[in-house]
Amino acid sequence: MSLLRSFLAVRAVRDGRAQPAATVRHAHLSAEPLVFVPLRMAGESAAPLAAMVGASRSDARLLVVENPRNRDQRFAFMAELAEIIVPYIQKYAAQMETVEGRSAYERCLDAPQILVPNPGGLAFTRLIGRSTRFRATEGPHAVAPLVPLLGRWLTFLHERSEFAGSAILLAVTDLLAEHWVTGLSGAEAGNLAAQLAWIDPPGGLTGPQAALLAEDPLRSPPAGPDTDPGFDTHVLKPLLDGPPVPARLREALRGQLEPTWELMWRAVELLRAVPDAGGVAARWERDRTMLARQHAWIAEGGLPPGRWDSAVAAARRLAALEGAQQSYEAGKAFDDPLVMAEHRAEGAAFAGLVTDVDADRKIIPPGGKRAVARPLVTVRTADPVRFPPGRKLLSPARPKQGTVLVSATDGVVVLQVNSGMTKDATLPAPGETVCYTDLDPAGVRRPSLPDAAETPWTHGGPPAEYVPTDEDAQEAWS
Amino acid sequence: MNQGDDHGHDHGENPGGNHRMSHGGNHRENHGEDHRESRRVNHRMDRGGNVRVNQGTEHVNRMDAIRGGSRPVDHNARSIAALAANPACDRRAVLDAAGIDKDRTVAHLGYASRFGQSPFAITRTQEFKSIVKAHGGAHVLRLLREVLGLAVEEAGYHDAADVGGDSGHGVRHRHTAAVLNAAAQDPADAATLIDHPLLKLGVAGYDVYLEPDVIAFQAARRFHVVAIKSFAIIDGQADTGKVSAAAREAAVYVHAMRDLFARLGLDPERVSHDVVLICPKDFTNFPTACLLDVRLQLEALRRQLERLTRIDTILDRLPPDLSLDLCLDGDTPTRPVSELTAAVSAIPARYAPECLAACEMAYFCREEARACGSLEAIGRSVRDDLGGVDSVRTAIELIGGASPPPEEHAAIAERLRFVRRIFDEVVA
Numbered sequence: 001m002s003l004l005r006s007f008l009a010v011r012a013v014r015d016g017r018a019q020p021a022a023t024v025r026h027a028h029l030s031a032e033p034l035v036f037v038p039l040r041m042a043g044e045s046a047a048p049l050a051a052m053v054g055a056s057r058s059d060a061r062l063l064v065v066e067n068p069r070n071r072d073q074r075f076a077f078m079a080e081l082a083e084i085i086v087p088y089i090q091k092y093a094a095q096m097e098t099v100e101g102r103s104a105y106e107r108c109l110d111a112p113q114i115l116v117p118n119p120g121g122l123a124f125t126r127l128i129g130r131s132t133r134f135r136a137t138e139g140p141h142a143v144a145p146l147v148p149l150l151g152r153w154l155t156f157l158h159e160r161s162e163f164a165g166s167a168i169l170l171a172v173t174d175l176l177a178e179h180w181v182t183g184l185s186g187a188e189a190g191n192l193a194a195q196l197a198w199i200d201p202p203g204g205l206t207g208p209q210a211a212l213l214a215e216d217p218l219r220s221p222p223a224g225p226d227t228d229p230g231f232d233t234h235v236l237k238p239l240l241d242g243p244p245v246p247a248r249l250r251e252a253l254r255g256q257l258e259p260t261w262e263l264m265w266r267a268v269e270l271l272r273a274v275p276d277a278g279g280v281a282a283r284w285e286r287d288r289t290m291l292a293r294q295h296a297w298i299a300e301g302g303l304p305p306g307r308w309d310s311a312v313a314a315a316r317r318l319a320a321l322e323g324a325q326q327s328y329e330a331g332k333a334f335d336d337p338l339v340m341a342e343h344r345a346e347g348a349a350f351a352g353l354v355t356d357v358d359a360d361r362k363i364i365p366p367g368g369k370r371a372v373a374r375p376l377v378t379v380r381t382a383d384p385v386r387f388p389p390g391r392k393l394l395s396p397a398r399p400k401q402g403t404v405l406v407s408a409t410d411g412v413v414v415l416q417v418n419s420g421m422t423k424d425a426t427l428p429a430p431g432e433t434v435c436y437t438d439l440d441p442a443g444v445r446r447p448s449l450p451d452a453a454e455t456p457w458t459h460g461g462p463p464a465e466y467v468p469t470d471e472d473a474q475e476a477w478s
Numbered sequence: 479m480n481q482g483d484d485h486g487h488d489h490g491e492n493p494g495g496n497h498r499m500s501h502g503g504n505h506r507e508n509h510g511e512d513h514r515e516s517r518r519v520n521h522r523m524d525r526g527g528n529v530r531v532n533q534g535t536e537h538v539n540r541m542d543a544i545r546g547g548s549r550p551v552d553h554n555a556r557s558i559a560a561l562a563a564n565p566a567c568d569r570r571a572v573l574d575a576a577g578i579d580k581d582r583t584v585a586h587l588g589y590a591s592r593f594g595q596s597p598f599a600i601t602r603t604q605e606f607k608s609i610v611k612a613h614g615g616a617h618v619l620r621l622l623r624e625v626l627g628l629a630v631e632e633a634g635y636h637d638a639a640d641v642g643g644d645s646g647h648g649v650r651h652r653h654t655a656a657v658l659n660a661a662a663q664d665p666a667d668a669a670t671l672i673d674h675p676l677l678k679l680g681v682a683g684y685d686v687y688l689e690p691d692v693i694a695f696q697a698a699r700r701f702h703v704v705a706i707k708s709f710a711i712i713d714g715q716a717d718t719g720k721v722s723a724a725a726r727e728a729a730v731y732v733h734a735m736r737d738l739f740a741r742l743g744l745d746p747e748r749v750s751h752d753v754v755l756i757c758p759k760d761f762t763n764f765p766t767a768c769l770l771d772v773r774l775q776l777e778a779l780r781r782q783l784e785r786l787t788r789i790d791t792i793l794d795r796l797p798p799d800l801s802l803d804l805c806l807d808g809d810t811p812t813r814p815v816s817e818l819t820a821a822v823s824a825i826p827a828r829y830a831p832e833c834l835a836a837c838e839m840a841y842f843c844r845e846e847a848r849a850c851g852s853l854e855a856i857g858r859s860v861r862d863d864l865g866g867v868d869s870v871r872t873a874i875e876l877i878g879g880a881s882p883p884p885e886e887h888a889a890i891a892e893r894l895r896f897v898r899r900i901f902d903e904v905v906a
């Protein structure tokens with residue numbers, strides 16, 4: 001945690017209530033998110049047991065695998081799930097616009113958004129994708145036509161979800177923890193019911209009181225994908241061991257899923273009440289563009305992603321993930337003074353009052369011949385400034401204006417404006433409150449990795465494209 | 479929180495899926511009457527999990543006194559591995575050294591322990607183990623050849639549990655020792671699988687038998703511990719939490735085997751710190767394997783076991799008449815809860831949220847830590863961020879800044895006041 005978040009945690013304990021850690025919502029929230037609460041059979045890696053899924057609170061669809069040990073029933077479950085999720089995604093994927101520009105590209109008008117309760121739900125979604133995307137729709141272990149498509153889409157959503165700032169598949173506990181600080185530790189905050197209890201305790205209770213109740217698996221069954229072992233022992237096992245009673249099984253599983261379903265929509269309500277951050281739209285555009293690309297790839301008969309990334313692909317992906325993380329962090333700080341305060345507390349930003357502006361200053365830069373405009377801005381600050389001279393700094397008020405720190409002594413900071421002084425751009429004015437940071441929403445430029453096709457022979461040469469085999473298509477499922 | 483009790487957690491404490499352990503648990507419940515009888519009779523005999531060894535040390539007597547009338551609980555590799563989970567905690571050290579049944583104790587104190595395991599997970603584990611071990615361990619040999627790069631075509635197979643009838647732990651352990659010794663001493667031995675090796679470990683003056691959950695394998699004069707787990711390795715990846723739990727457990731077996739080797743006059747280093755982990759591959763029941771280096775886990779375990787042998791220094795600081803006796807009447811604890819609470823509270827604890835996943839006492843200790851405003855209860859990172867401050871109340875006072883902070887908190891107080899200022903600036 002950062003010092004500011006720890007400070008807020010102390011306040012949360014003092015007040016018995018969660019403290020907002022953001023003034024705006026940094027993730028896009030769809031008008032029609034698809035809430036997906038999957039349960040897994042205990043002891044299995046990817047065998048579904050049940051799920052509740054739907055795009056509105058009043059439209060909960062309950063899916064149940066009546067005999068989780070039966071392979072055909074698992075695929076019947078996948079087929080049923082595919083019939084809900086695939087059309088939901090394709091509805092968005094099919095509507096495109098062309099974005100004109102230096103090189104025109106396609107973008108979807110909107111994108112799907114799937115919400116799962118917690119990080120375990122994300123991981124399980126990935127496994128459902130992994131276990132279905134290679135399946136063949138004909139031959140010995142044929143599955144329904146939508147099943148491999150479900151696998152491809154879920155795989156795509158999960159891969160996107162690893163990029164910070166993507167909102168196409170989100171875990172609600174992560175989302176809540178990003179916007180509120182509670183008195184719960186990291187592990188405890190993975191409990192959706194407990195976290196909501198701190199954020200929005202029911203009448204008459206404090207956050208910690210409500211969270212204690214919420215931790216009781218009888219009151220708030222776990223939000224999945226793992227079930228409560230007590231439920232397995234006392235309810236599920238007797239039902240599965242005895243003669244089939246599908247109606248009772250469904251009701252039992254409904255009882256495990258419904259409380260989480262309600263909590264999920266409560267969380268959506270709470271998050272909706274927080275206004276969108278400035279950068280949300282641009283980040284969502286990125287999701288919409290990636291959706292259009294994936295849609296085109298599938299339509300053209302492109303192959304599903306392989307089981308493994310090649311070394312180069314993995315390195316590129318890692319670099320891309322890091323870049324996304326940095327620009328998301330920076331973008332949040334630029335959009336939200338409370339997030340910027342977090343960085344100020346860590347010494348990665350400072351704020352103060354402009355005392356002096358030398359707008360007409362001109363210098364001959366090293367190696368140059370002509371004098372160019374390099375205005376100086378002097379800022380008085382009470383924040384500790386930990387940047388060395390020469391550090392490039394940006395300000396949320398003028399994100400296009402590149403500056404460099406000249407000196408910082410006794411709370412007086414001198415900055416030189418280097419770029420972004422176009423005609424209608426303004427310089428900071430004396431008396432203005434400004435904030436400068438070395439965070440950069442455009443991300444950090446890093447040496448680019450070679451294209452996969454140009455992998456040097458020392459690294460094994462260009463990797464072969466992953467082509468799913470018959471074995472993949474018929475992969476045993478036991 | 480109490481409701482969780484009769485529903486959630488009373489089926490063993492063993493997410494690792496140890497068959498024997500969960501049997502032990504049920505046994506207590508179902509056949510309490512007979513079992514209690516045999517327990518009393520056998521208390522000093524060679525049966526059951528922990529048998530007191532006549533070392534006559536003072537602290538062992540003291541431990542018996544602390545535990546009172548109850549029998550010491552069985553340890554298994556998982557519970558021993560968990561000893562090292564919170565090495566700073568005196569309470570856990572004392573409870574474990576005295577063989578206190580933490581599950582029952584915490585239930586009697588009115589808290590859930592939430593270490594339940596689904597019966598489906600238990601069945602799944604058993605199924606997978608029998609698949610792996612089928613046909614004289616054919617899969618095991620194939621996998622060992624793969625991961626260890628061996629050329630052996632076949633291996634001898636011994637079942638160390640196979641000593642006939644209802645033999646006690648001591649007999650089975652001596653048999654294990656003999657089989658291991660024979661394999662180790664035989665220069666002609668190409669490869670040997672020894673299933674169900676029953677090992678022994680000294681924990682705080684007690685000899686603890688480890689329920690055999692592994693196979694010992696010798697090839698090229700080197701022994702490996704082979705652990706079979708039922709979580710899947712999918713496309714070469716497995717759940718990190720589960721892999722590290724498996725590594726901690728396997729380290730206990732490596733440690734115990736090295737211990738045995740030393741007693742047999744063999745070189746303990748012949749037991750490799752690389753453990754072979756066998757898991758289901760992808761979504762199948764087909765076994766696959768990988769090597770786990772458990773050196774770090776061995777080191778943590780060694781330190782905690784050492785600490786437990788020096789338990790006297792902790793005991794010296796505790797009230798001389800300390801008793802954690804549940805005063806069982808049959809299977810029902812009759813010890814007044816307030817008395818037991820006071821007794822447990824008299825042993826200093828060091829609660830951190832990590833306890834929730836590692837110690838049965840966690841919900842009790844969390845409540846206690848919260849009640850006294852521990853910062854660590856919110857998370858180690860919060861305590862570290864507020865370097866040096868350990869209570870919520872002190873933190874609040876420093877943030878408030880009403881009175882000048884004590885010398886040792888001056889630096890953090892200044893930072894906190896700065897944070898408060900910028901926070902107020904933003905929300906204003």
Ligand code: SF4
Pocket residue numbers: 564567568569570827828829830833834837838839840841843
């Ligand atoms: S839960 Fe309590 S007894 Fe157990 S390790 Fe943590 S502080 Fe110690």
